[in-house]
Amino acid sequence: MSIIIRVVLPYHLRNLARVVGDELPLDVAESPVTLGAVLDALETRYPALRGTIRDHDSLKRRPFVRFYACKEDLSHEPPDTLLPEAIVDGAEPFLIVGAMAGG
Amino acid sequence: MSHVRVLVGTKKGAFILTSDGQRKEWKIEGPLFAGWEIYHLKGSPVNPDRLYASQSSGWFGQVVQRSDDGGRTWATPDGSALPAMDAPPTGRCNRFLYQGEVGTHKWYDGTQHPWEFKRVWHFEPSLTDADTVYAGVEDAGLFKSTDGGVSWQELPGLRATKGALWQPGAGGMCLHTILLDPRDERRIFVAISAAGAFRTDDGGATWKPINRGLKSPYELPDPDAEVGHCVHRIARHASRPDTLFMQKHWDVLRSDNAGDDWREVSGNLPTDFGFPIDVHAHEPETIYVVPITSDSLHYPPEGKLRVYRSRTGGGEWEPLARGLPQQDCYVNVLRDAMAVDALDECGVYFGTTGGQVYASPDGGDSWQAIARDLPAVYSVEVQTLPS
Incomplete structure (x- = not known):
């Protein structure tokens, strides 16, 4: 089964992955759609992003990267967290955000 | 006529400055990788x-x-920036994985802290193979790639050299200097803040601290400790690989036996605190430093930016100020931000935290700003290229 969700990357990661436009369609190809499955699919499709969102080996989220979905902050949720239905059916985008830091 | 290409890493991107052999007119390209910190860029001497x-x-x-x-x-070395899936990339060219038991080093408060990779401070391409390159990283370690940067392997013997006693300096615990011996690339020198200088004679399998003669009375409980010194930079001339020049946190030193012994050559410098040090391309006893007021005041003494040159391998120094700001100048010059070209009349270059890049086409006698308003300059490298 193919599940296409919408993902928004921060500016620098869009450039690194050479993504054109504000958001990208991502085939998760897995059900249920979890936080970890989305990140796995993203790094498989865009290997340049490996190590930039989470550690290569521990898969721990980088401290200044945040995950938002449907106005909820999922940054501290475990990888097997189910994403909201609105993300799965493409009504809402899954947001990967560089945390506010600095002035 | 030969020309030069100056590679400038800054806090917000990279810039490439080019000029002909006259080095009067400059073209600036960039920013490359805009918005990212570019700690270092360097070209292969082979290609x-x-x-x-x-x-x-x-x-x-x-x-x-x-x-x-x-x-x-530009591309990430495994091609992974390309979304095309016909040649699936590996996404491993930014994976710097410490080998074996990772262990701990000393933390600022004196406790032990686990090694954590943060960034690459310095790339040193091989003198003989364009696909071989070394990376000095924070937390301090040395990595090697033999496939053009696609994958990296640590040389873990370095951290086994009393690594538990190494400690971060104010900028982090970084391996910032890598010198390859042109006679035998199995001999490598590295310098780490704040651990000191180290040498391998077997390609990185085993290392020895080479800090005898360094004295750090204000930084270490034992001023003559074998490791723990805050070495800021080491330089050498290719024709004399056993003669090394060091800018330490405080003190400028030299060694004439590949680092086994050091002696201070600060001489008449107005202050012997500073970061970069470099050697003239054709005169192995002509060296350059940029004195900085102190470890607490990271700007030039009296607000006057002056390079100091010694033509005697240290000890006797002369200020070089023509073309440099001589009032109200409070920039710093970081450790990797000085370089020389190899034209007949050696050019000297350095960048500042104020975003200026200065060049001297006459060995330091006179200077001009070849870029004035870049982001803070982290590193400067120069390539001398045939036309």
Whole structure:
């Protein structure tokens, strides 16, 4: 089964992955759609992003990267967290955000 | 006529400055990797169009970039920036994995802290093979790639050299200097803040601290400790690989036996605190430093930016100020931000935290700003290229 969700990357990661436009369609190809499955699919499709969102080996989220979905902050949720239905059916985008830091 | 290409890493991107052999008119290209911190760029001596760049961010970590056309185009070395899936990339060119038992080093408060990779401070391409390149990283370690930066392997013997006693300096615990011996590339010198200088004679399998003669009475409980010294930079002339010049936290020193013994050559410098040190391309006893007021005041004494040159391998120094700001100048010059070209009349270059890049086409006698308003300059490298 193919599940296409919408993902928004921060500016620098869009450039690194050479993504054109504000958001990208991502085939998760897995059900249920979890936080970890989305990140796995993203790094498989865009290997340049490996190590930039989470550690290569521990898969721990980088401290200044945040995950938002449907106005909820999922940054501290475990990888097997189910994403909201609105993300799965493409009504809402899954947001990967560089945390506010600095002035 | 030969020309020069100056590779400038800054807090917000990279810039490439080019000029002909006269070095009067300059063209500035950039920013490359805009918005990212570029700690260092360096070209291969074997293939000068092969450039390596360390791109990093507090948000998104480390990225390695490579150019094979002199900086016109760039890609991560495994091609992973390309979304095309016909040649699936590996996404491993920014994976710097410490080998074996990772262990701990000393933390600022004196406790032990686990090693954590943060960024690449310095790339040193091999003198003999364009696909071989070394990376000095924070937390301090030395990595080697033999496939053009696609994958990296640590040389873990270095951290086994009393690594538990190493400690971070104010800028972090970084391996910032890598010198390859042109006679035998199995001999490598590295310098780490704040651990000191180290040498391997077997390609990185085993290392020894080479800090005898360094004295750090204000930084270490034992001022003559074997490791723990805050070495800021080491330089050498290719024709005399056993003669090394060091800018330490405080003190300028030299060694004439490959680092086994050091002696201070600060001489008449107005202050012997500073970061970069470099050697004239054709005169092995002519060296350059930029004195900085103190460890607490990271700007030039009296607000006057002066390079100091010694033609005697240290001890006797002369200020070089023509063309440099001589009032109200409060910039710093970081450790990797000085370089020389190899033209007949040696050019000297350095960048400042105020975003200026200065060049001297006459060995330091006179200077001009070849870029004035860049972001804070982290590193400067120069390539001397045939026309």
